[in-house]
Amino acid sequence: MNIWTSCTLSSILALSLLAPSVSFANESPNRGAAVSKETASQYPILKKVNKPEEAGFSSERLEKVDQLIEMEVAAGFPGAALIVIKDGKIVKNESYGYKQKFNEHKPLKKFRKMENDTLFDLASNTKMYATNFAIQKLVSEGKLNIQARVQQYIPEFKDTEEDVIKGKDNLRIIDVLHHTAGFRPDPQYHNPKVSKELYSQERDKTIEFISKTPLTYVPGTQNVYSDVDYMLLGAIVEEITGQQLDVYVENELYKPLGLKNTKFNPLRKGFKPKDFAATELLGNTRDGVIDFPNIRTYTLQGEVHDEKAFYSMGAFQGMRAFSPIRKIWLSFCR
Secondary structure, three states: OOOOOOOOOEEEEEEEOOOOOOOOOOOOOOHHHOOOHHHHOOOOOOEEOOOHHHHOOOHHHHHHHHHHHHHHHHOOOOEEEEEEEEOOEEEEEEEEEEEEEEEOOEEEEEEEEOOOOOEEEOHHHHHHHHHHHHHHHHHHOOOOOOOOEHHHOOOOOOOOOOOOOOOHHHOEHHHHHOOOOOOOOOOOOOOHHHHHHHOOOOHHHHHHHHHHOOOOOOOOOOOOOOHHHHHHHHHHHHHHHOOOHHHHHHHHHHOOOOOOOOEOOHHHOOOOHHHEOOOOOOOOOOOOOOOOOOOOOOOOOOOOOOHHHHHHOOOOOOOOOEEEHHHHHHHHOO
16 A cells, blocks of 8 residues: 655565475574473574575575665665575575665765664555464464454444445455455545545544445455455454554564564654664655645654554554564564
8 A cells, every 4th residue: 555755765675485394583582481492493493594505596696686676776776675585594684775865855964774673664564464463373272263254253343224335244254354355445544535434543433434434345256455454354353352453463473473673653662763764755745745634744764654554543453563674584484
C-alpha cells in the first residue's frame, strides 16, 4: 500500500535462500532463557562463510549484484540492505548508500550512511512477522481454529439487512487469510473523503468499523489483497489473547527470539529517528498531492508510514513493525 518516494526511501533488498532445516541465529545471549535448549538444538546456528563458494555461490556473480545496487545508488537511489542466506550459512550481508539524504525537500549537508543495524519500516511484511505468526502460535496452542467462522471470535461481525453483498455470517478465518473474504484492498478509514461514514482516527472506533465495512464481492469468488483482512485478523488475535497485537507479539515472539530491535512504535521505546531508514519526503502527502485531517507533512523516519496504521490504529493491528533487516531474517527463517 505504501508509495515509496525514490528520493528518500532506503529500500530493503532481502534475498533469502533457505533450506527447511535452517533456524534461529544466536543473536542474543539471553535467548536461551525463553527458547529451550532442546528446541534450539534441533536446528543449526547460522554462521557466516569465509567465501560464497562454501555455500554454492559465485563471488564473481555476487560482485555483479554489488555493482548493480551501487550503480542505482550513484544514479540517486538512496540505499539498500542485502542479506543472502543458504543452508544455514550467511553468504552475504551488506549495506549500500544512505539511510537518509533529504529532510523534506532540502538535501542534508552530510548524507547519513546505511548501516547493517539500520532499522526499516517492515510495512506489509508485518502481516507475516506479527499477525500471521501470532495466529500460528494460537493455532498450535489450540486457542484458534482457522476453519471457524469469524463470528465465533467477533460476534458483531455479521450481515445486516442493508448489506448489498452478504457473506459475513459464514465467513471463516481461513477465508480471511486467503484474501478471499470480500473486502476491498484499502478502506482508508483515516480519510473521510474516501471512507465517509466509516471515517475514524481512533483505534477502538476503527476496530468497530472493521465489522461494518461492506463487502465488495461475494466471498470466495475473487482473490483480492486487502488490508482489512489483516486488520480483522489482528482484532481476532486481541480478542483471544486479551492483549493488543503489538504487546502480544513483542512478548511472545520477539523477546524470546532475542529481537530487541524489532518493535512497534520504536520512537516511544528508546530509539531515535537517526536509527531508521527514511521513507517519505513530505509525510503522507505524496509530495503535496494528498490531504486529509491531521496529515503528517515532514520526512518520516522511525514513524510507521502506513496511514491506517498510524492514524486509525496507533501503529498497531497487523501493521507495521520496525526491524533491522539482518536480525528479522536471521531469527525467523527456519
